[in-house]
Amino acid sequence: MTTGTRRHLRADRGLVSSEMAVVMVTFFAGFLMLVVFAGRVGQATNDVRSAAQEAARAASLAATPDEARQAAAEMASANLTTSGVGCARGLSVSADVDDFRAGGVVAVTISCTATLSDVSSLRLPGSRTYTATAIEVIDRFVSSPPGGTP
Numbered sequence: 023m024t025t026g027t028r029r030h031l032r033a034d035r036g037l038v039s040s041e042m043a044v045v046m047v048t049f050f051a052g053f054l055m056l057v058v059f060a061g062r063v064g065q066a067t068n069d070v071r072s073a074a075q076e077a078a079r080a081a082s083l084a085a086t087p088d089e090a091r092q093a094a095a096e097m098a099s100a101n102l103t104t105s106g107v108g109c110a111r112g113l114s115v116s117a118d119v120d121d122f123r124a125g126g127v128v129a130v131t132i133s134c135t136a137t138l139s140d141v142s143s144l145r146l147p148g149s150r151t152y153t154a155t156a157i158e159v160i161d162r163f164v165s166s167p168p169g170g171t172p
Contacts, residue, residue: 063150066107070134070152073101077115078130078158087119094130102134111135111149125162131155
C-alpha cells in the first residue's frame with residue numbers, strides 16, 4: 023500500500039458513522055410523528071365515545087322524548103368542543119327514544135367526521151369518521167313533570 027492510499031483511507035474514517043446518524047435521526051423523527059398521529063387518532067376516538075356516553079346520560083335525565091333528543095345533541099356538541107375534536111365535515115347525533123319510560127333505555131349514536139390535519143396536528147390530507155353509541159337506562163324513580171301524574 024502506498025502512502026497516498028493510506029491517507030485516503032484515514033480521511034474516510036467515521037464517514038459511515040455520521041451518515042448513519044443522519045439516517046437514524048430522520049427515521050426516528052418519522053417514527054415519532056407516526057406515534058403522535060396514532061395517539062391523536064386514538065384520543066379522538068375516545069373523545070367521541072365519551073361524548074356519546076355523556077349525551078346518553080343527559081338524554082336519560084330529560085322529561086320528554088323531544089327534550090331527550092335536544093339534550094343529547096347539545097351535550098354531544100359541547101363535549102366535543104371542550105375536548106377539541108372539530109367535526110369540520112359534520113356532526114350527527116341521533117337519540118333512539120322508542121323505549122322512553124321509567125325503567126326504559128335511551129341510545130345515543132354520534133358520528134363525527136373530522137379532517138386528519140385537525141385531529142393529528144400534522145398537515146395530513148383526508149378525513150376520518152368517528153362513530154360511537156352509548157345506551158343509558160332511564161331511572162325507574164323519576165319524578166313526574168310539573169302538572170303530570172305521579
